[in-house]
Amino acid sequence: MKVTIDNITLEVEPGTTIMQAARMIGPEIAPPAMCYYEPLKGTGGKCRGCLVKVTAGSEKDPRPMPKLVPSCITTVQEGMIVENTINEQVLETRKGIVEFLLLNHPLDCPVCDQAGECHLQDFSFEHGVSSTRTVEDRNTFEPVDLGPYIKLNMNRCILCYRCVYAADQLTEGRVHGVMNRGDHAEISTYIEKAIDNDFSGNVIDVCPVGALTDRTYRFKSRVWFSKPEDAHCDCDKCSGNVTLWYRGDEVIRVTGRKNEWGEVKEFICNTCRFERKKTSDWVIEGPTKIARHSVISANKYGANLINPSFPIKQAALAYKPIDDDRDRSFLPARKSLPSSEKK
């Protein structure tokens, strides 16, 4: 089946979606996917980030489709012509989608464990604008612990439903779901029940944002300071193929192996993810190839990093304690003065 995406024609199998076809061409052409997750059946069509323009439906019926279509769930037809990155309307809509997704997002990247491998960061970096038009209060939720391993930060959630599908398809008996409607909809276990089964940890991997994070990794390190290594072990529950995240000699986190689209093909069990945190538990295969997602790849966000024009020592010299007559008797006594004052 022939399909043309952004003037590039390629041959694909019948039943391929536009998204899959675009991914075959490459990351420059592939539409962003916030809710679509190829290994999970039924995902997609919700975030509307991947909307594309179909300028010719098929060879038989070359009329353009009246609305933008979600590329992740639309299958290609023979002779279909799709415009993604070259269509003004598509890019304009995508800008709007970013704006909508960030409308109630706390933008707390500096304290978010997902920062650096967050799809929403990528999406807004590539398609968003740097200013905001909203002055409204954001909807807020309290963070919740879903058992000993998973932290739910509902403020950051974009309601992609990936974790719902993951729990449906990987575990027996899903205990969490979406409650309420509209912008007050939330992921919840109803009465803050713990999610407790062998494969529950995978909801952390499928979450595109920092809504579901690993409590054993909480605030341990920024993603880009840790070094990923592929490793495997002999596990009786799962394939045992994982990525270990090192800081120095210490394994600070274990995740599934993500492909270049940030998708885990082989889901891992909770024992591998949360318990095996020693190098001796694993057979190391070598450094992980880091794909396009995340800041740790290719310095994406900092191609033109500006170094400070003065060395750090000079900055330290310029340090002065605040000089006023406030009462500081409650502070512990200073052991030694900063070097600048010693002089």
Add this chain to the structure above:
Amino acid sequence: MKILTEHIEVPGIETIDVYRKHGGYQAVEKALKKMTPDEVTEEVKKSGLRGRGGAGFPVGMKWSFLAKPEGVPRYLVCNADESEPGTFKDHYLMWKSPHTLIEGMIVSSFALGANTSYIYVRGELMYVIHILEKAIQEAYDKGLLGKNILGSGYDLDLFVQSGGGAYICGEETALLESLEGKRGNPRNKPPFPAVKGLWQCPTVVNNVESIAATSWIVNNGGDAYAQIGVGRSTGTKLISASGHIRKPGVYEIPLGITVEDFIYSDEWCGGIRDGHKLKAVVAGGSSVPILPAEMILTTATGEKRLMTYESLSDGGFATGTMLGSGGFIVMDETTCIVHNTLTFARFYHHESCGQCSPCREGTGWMDKVIKRIELGQGRKEDIDLLVDVAKKIEGNTICPLGDAAAWPVSAAIRHFRDEFEWHIEHPELATQPGAVYMRPGASWSN
């Protein structure tokens, strides 16, 4: 000319005996004994009956799209989840004359070859559900439902399902999800319900009024139905008239009367309430664009606007609106359009299912911005912001709720921009209780 409401005021019409005395269930006998399913479908096609739920899609055409694979059950689902603000016609029909719907359900199910059918009623109408269930039991007792109906060999089981009170479950795929016992989230289309509907089987979802009209069509023929009305808008339509009129209520009108007639004649609404004059009309339920008085009475080309699908949408959204579900809301000059728009925006904010991002976030955003304007905290750029947000929602969502939320806002700004500007420029006046903007030269009375 009355088709659905001809006997609706007869005492005891909700019982099967009285209903049969007034010609009830003749269509079932005619269809099941003398006609084939295809002949019934053909009559409905000939009648030109269009879906009465809002979109106006031809019913016969919808039926002919139904996939009919061997060995797979087919379903007919009646959408009685009527929750559009301003629309209350189905409620009236089911409450007064439940057998009209049940008769239509039997005939339509027969035409589609469905052996199990459902009526999905909005949860708030619990007493209507009780009325329907009583009527269904009567029909079972008389052999009009169940196995081998009237000896024809056709079986049909009819169930009533109550909704949980969500507007979104009036969207056909969300309704099917809800009927399956899941969260009422609309599905992505394609596949359409005609191919994969209830429990992944071919399904037709029709509005109460559309289904009820089929029994008359079977009795009198599709051609007779097509003679009522104008052009492609055939038959009669129930209109729920509300607002500042003398006689609010549900009226069955032959499509094709003029809007002016409908508002001012004593047969229908009876004119605007004493001492006031028409300001604006929402012609088809809250989700269709609002139109100011001069545009609702005449089209852009100067012709009188008719109560038909085509005439109301004449001129596109620039100068036209839609017939929608027939929720005819009339407003006189004491109505503040900003406040009215806020009411609609708040409704859609509350009812968005939260599945796709433009609708989930956009409806809330519009609600908050309009609320600020209404409370006198608007900024100049807010009006253009609202237009832009509405534009970003429209057409980019999974289901039509996004469009339905965007249209009333963009239409209110399109036609009443000065009113929004007045709210922003004169917050001290606009926030007075009952304050309404008057256009220069306008006056309060006739």
